[in-house]
Amino acid sequence: xxxxxxxxxxxxxxxxxxxxxxxxxxxxxxxxxxxxxxxxxxxxxxxxxxxxxxxxxxxxxxxxxxxxxxxxxxxxxxxxxxxxxxxxxxxxxxxxxxxxxxxxxxxxxxxxxxxxxxxxxxxxxxxxxxxxxxxxxxxxxxxxxxxxxxxxxxxxxxxxxxxxxxxxxxxxxxxxxxxxxxxxxxxxxxxxxxxxxxxxxxxxxxxxxxxxxxxxxxxxxxxxxxxxxxxxxxxxxxxxxxxxxxxxxxxxxxxxxxxxxxxxxxxxxxxxxxxxxxxxxxxxxxxxxxxxxxxxxxxxxxxxxxxxxxxxxxxxxxxxxxxxxxxxxxxxxxxxxxxxxxxxxxxxxxxxxxxxxxxxxxxxxxxxxxxxxxxxxxxxxxxxxxxxxxxxxxxxxxxxxxxxxxxxxxxxxxxxxxxxxxxxxxxxxxxxxxx
Numbered sequence: 001x002x003x004x005x006x007x008x009x010x011x012x013x014x015x016x017x018x019x020x021x022x023x024x025x026x027x028x029x030x031x032x033x034x035x036x037x038x039x040x041x042x043x044x045x046x047x048x049x050x051x052x053x054x055x056x057x058x059x060x061x062x063x064x065x066x067x068x069x070x071x072x073x074x075x076x077x078x079x080x081x082x083x084x085x086x087x088x089x090x091x092x093x094x095x096x097x098x099x100x101x102x103x104x105x106x107x108x109x110x111x112x113x114x115x116x117x118x119x120x121x122x123x124x125x126x127x128x129x130x131x132x133x134x135x136x137x138x139x140x141x142x143x144x145x146x147x148x149x150x151x152x153x154x155x156x157x158x159x160x161x162x163x164x165x166x167x168x169x170x171x172x173x174x175x176x177x178x179x180x181x182x183x184x185x186x187x188x189x190x191x192x193x194x195x196x197x198x199x200x201x202x203x204x205x206x207x208x209x210x211x212x213x214x215x216x217x218x219x220x221x222x223x224x225x226x227x228x229x230x231x232x233x234x235x236x237x238x239x240x241x242x243x244x245x246x247x248x249x250x251x252x253x254x255x256x257x258x259x260x261x262x263x264x265x266x267x268x269x270x271x272x273x274x275x276x277x278x279x280x281x282x283x284x285x286x287x288x289x290x291x292x293x294x295x296x297x298x299x300x301x302x303x304x305x306x307x308x309x310x311x312x313x314x315x316x317x318x319x320x321x322x323x324x325x326x327x328x329x330x331x332x333x334x335x336x337x338x339x340x341x342x343x344x345x346x347x348x349x350x351x352x353x354x355x356x357x358x359x360x361x362x363x364x365x366x367x368x369x370x371x372x373x374x375x376x377x378x379x380x381x382x383x384x385x386x387x388x389x390x391x392x393x394x395x396x397x398x399x400x401x402x403x404x405x406x407x408x409x410x411x412x413x414x415x416x417x418x419x420x421x422x423x424x425x426x427x428x429x430x431x432x433x434x435x
């Protein structure tokens with residue numbers, strides 16, 4: 001009997017290591033077909049899952065409560081599984097180099113509890129070579145098993161898009177890869193259970209790793225181009241959104257928009273690729289140029305706000321400024337690597353301590369990560385300026401009149417992503433600005 005057949009007949013189990021924005025949807029999806037062990041080192045998060053609460057909002061409380069995932073923080077339970085999916089974060093260090101600590105830690109932990117005949121599949125975003133050159137040797141060392149004989153490895157890059165209700169795990173083509181043809185068939189078969197849009201068999205593990213890392217690098221570069229255009233058009237007195245709307249009438253014009261680029265994908269993955277490129281002696285020009293532009297957008301927005309306050313005859317130091325939105329993207333509670341903090345830090349250099357309001361963000365995470373105490377909506381009054389930094393649906397419904405009532409005399413409004421109607425805002429007496 002093959003491993004796939006044993007899994008489907010529930011004679012063997014599948015484990016998911018790392019139950020965050022990527023791992024949790026995977027675990028819940030597979031639990032509809034297989035026996036799943038969901039492992040995470042965060043006991044508080046596991047307690048929420050066991051209570052039927054989804055802090056990621058990716059699956060939903062009802063689905064979590066109804067799922068058959070066996071949640072555990074006991075690493076020894078991993079020995080019960082024969083198919084393992086590693087879905088831990090891969091962040092960057094302060095110097096913009098890859099931080100492989102989480103994936104290496106998860107690999108060591110799994111190796112200590114790896115049984116013969118297991119298949120280990122990595123979903124974490126890495127640069128080409130990490131799975132076979134770094135993770136595989138660690139698995140051998142910690143397990144005492146021999147790769148290719150006692151266990152096998154694969155790579156299937158995650159494509160979860162937090163907050164996106166259209167492109168879900170079951171509607172996105174899943175790339176799969178493996179060390180051997182027989183392993184590839186097993187990996188493809190298992191993922192076919194949940195990837196209803198189909199699986200794509202990559203030629204090698206390195207090809208699959210590279211495919212993932214360039215997906216977000218491509219987006220990063222295109223957004224950087226839009227951000228650069230917005231800075232140019234600001235100097236020319238042209239509305240960027242109007243330009244993009246006009247250019248978008250051409251059939252092959254790409255639909256990208258300017259904005260803050262944060263999170264744990266687009267703002268991080270390019271550095272994994274450029275790091276590996278540096279190891280080969282190649283210094284990236286386009287990728288790093290895009291990163292430099294996008295990393296500087298928070299400071300640019302803050303400096304533009306200061307200029308608009310001065311133009312409106314408002315004092316900068318001590319100005320009452322509210323920032324609406326702290327998460328790295330709209331309709332998602334995740335604040336990791338949010339670039340809104342760049343605006344806050346830069347305003348602090350001018351003597352401005354803004355109030356931050358975000359009904360979607362994880363309040364505890366905001367304070368733990370950045371020392372930011374989120375304010376209530378009732379506190380949004382007597383303002384000189386408002387920055388809508390994140391395009392949450394709730395902010396789009398505020399309306400110009402409601403926003404105008406928040407001011408005490410000043411009326412500067414920054415709608416970073418251009419989600420509100422400019423004409424309505426200006427009719428309400430607001431000094432409107434957007435990227």
